Amino acid sequence: MSSQEDFFHPVIELPETTRKARYDRLVGLDAVKRQLRKEAILLSDPERLHTWARRHHPEADPAALQLFADRAPLFVFAGDVGSGKSALAESFGCDLSEQLDLPVYLYRLKLATRGSGLVGEMTALISDAFSFLYSEGRRARNARGVSSVLILVVDEADALVQSREAQQMHHEDRAGVDAFLAGVDSLAGARLPVLVVLCTNRVGALDPAVMRRAAATFTFARPDSEQRRAVLAQALHGISVRADTLDKLVELTGPTVDRPGYTFSDLTQRLIPAAVLQAFPDGPVRDEHLLTLANELAPSPVFTEGA
Ligand SMILES: Nc1ncnc2c1ncn2[C@@H]1O[C@H](COP(=O)(O)OP(=O)(O)OP(=O)(O)O)[C@@H](O)[C@H]1O
Ligand SMILES: [Mg+2]
The missing domain is CATH 1.10.8 (Helicase, Ruva Protein; domain 3)
Structure with a gap:
């Protein structure tokens, strides 16, 4: 059995001064920041959506709510190099924390474990990482509501979730995609305060099954x-x-x-x-x-x- 340090870099509690400053310094991402804030608030604390519905659609419990809440809490950040994907992924939790008035824990998946040898190792690490987040997520949500939010950042994710159709793809990598999909699915509809952000330069190479699950895909470009x-x-x-x-x-x-x-x-x-x-x-x-x-x-x- 692996331990937390095997699959995550040291966990960071947000808000944190450096990351907050980094978030504020990101230019031209206001629309992305706004949408991300709303999505993240509602995925972390679906009760807010019900409060909204009771107020604005009091006649019935709208079916749309269920559809909204059943989505996987996955965001894809795709686009050009040096365009703020990692910087935003690792800092938007500061804003979320302020919005929800709750601590946010930033987990960064260690992809360096990749290819370190043993067959099945990466797959097992991914599964363990998701199981860990699932149980932490359950602890963060109790009868009184949400007590903290967990964000998992999977940076430079191309290799991990490359299309399963890719010809040269090693068997082990395919197993990695499957483990990732299973992990994301375990969170979908579970109403846990766990968000997953996947960053990549190669949106075209991402497995369609991964893309399909994303609650939102944000594209990053060079500055005008x-x-x-x-x-x-x-x-x-x-x-x-x-x-x-x-x-x-x-x-x-x-x-x-x-x-x-x-x-x-x-x-x-x-x-x-x-x-x-x-x-x-x-x-x-x-x-x-x-x-x-x-x-x-x-x-x-x-x-x-x-x-
Ligand atoms: N929108 C932005 N506004 C201001 N500075 C930015 C912006 N995007 C990126 N930067 C600067 O570029 C640095 C690198 O950005 P970041 O690491 O987030 O890029 P990335 O999109 O993850 O690139 P890569 O695909 O190469 O990993 C940031 O630390 C910041 O200094
Ligand atoms: Mg990056």
Whole structure:
């Protein structure tokens, strides 16, 4: 029998200052954040839906409620590299915690256990992880309602839940998909405060059976000019750059005929840090540093399916 440390990274209790700040700093995801908040609130605490129905549909218990509650508590975050999937998956629990006024526990599945040898090992770990969450979820829900919410993040999930149709797929991996599906199904309709978020670059490679179960799929993309401006302005806060420099940076980091635009992470983890590094230790970050770097740095290549 495996123990919790075998399949989860250390559990994090939310809200937590760093992650809350990260959530707030995510630009251009307001619509996603809003929908995610509603879905997460209702999946964690379905009683709220009944309260809503009693108020707005007092004539009868609408059939729609049952359908809504029977869905699997699974969200798929899909899309381009460096676009905030992991950052949002690991931080939206802070918002949820505030909304529900409850602690939220963040569990991150260790996929590194993958391929570590023994046949059946990954499958067993996935099953154990879900059984663990199921029993913790039951403890978090009692007669008086919900006392905490558990979020499981399965990051870089492509390998785990790749289409079962994929030709080269190893038998062991197929068993992994099946274990994941069984785990998600065990939560569907169980009305437990357990949410599962799956992050992937390769939405096309995900098993259709996994996609079908998702309560919601969110797609993440590269920033448009307005979003690049917002991220740059935020990142350059406290460093005085000219207004026209910001305009030029927004333009330079956009798509051209022969390359895509910068990703969010190209801006936050490459361009700005590179400018700081260049300036250090002799002087301040100058507009010229930023402009030269934006001219030189190549954006991350677009992730292509099947690569
Ligand atoms: N919407 C955003 N607004 C502001 N910063 C962002 C946004 N998206 C990403 N970033 C920045 O990029 C960093 C990397 O993002 P993240 O790790 O969430 O990307 P990802 O979508 O998971 O990418 P990958 O597919 O490569 O795992 C974040 O820590 C943050 O600094
Ligand atoms: Mg990621």
